[in-house]
Amino acid sequence: MGTNIGPYVVVAGLVLAVVGVLAWTGGLSWFGRLPGDIRLIGENVRVYVPLTSMLVVSVVLSLAVTLLRR
Structure with missing residues (x-):
């Protein structure tokens, strides 16, 4: 693995957290x-x-x- 993978992992985690919050609050009900x-x-x-x-x-x-x- 390269040394530049850290920021990608952080961004992926943030995106996953945002999608989770949207699903939890009903923002993805459509x-x-x-x-x-x-x-x-x-x-x-x-x-x-x-x-x-x-x-x-x-x-x-x-x-x-x-x-x-x-």
């Missing part, structure tokens, strides 16, 4: 309920496939990694 997320609810079973939500996560993480590599 996430998982986007158009394109599939929910099938029966009497004894629930099937949830968050297609659009995971696409959003993928795009955001790809942009973040691209920006960090520059």
Whole structure:
């Protein structure tokens, strides 16, 4: 590991803490309920496939990694 990894770990921790606070306070209540997320609810079973939500996560993480590599 390089000697410059420390600041990246701190930034990742801060981002994780912010996302945790948003989830805890309800700031992310819209996430998982986007158009394109599939929910099938029966009497004894629930099937949830968050297609659009995971696409959003993928795009955001790809942009973040691209920006960090520059």
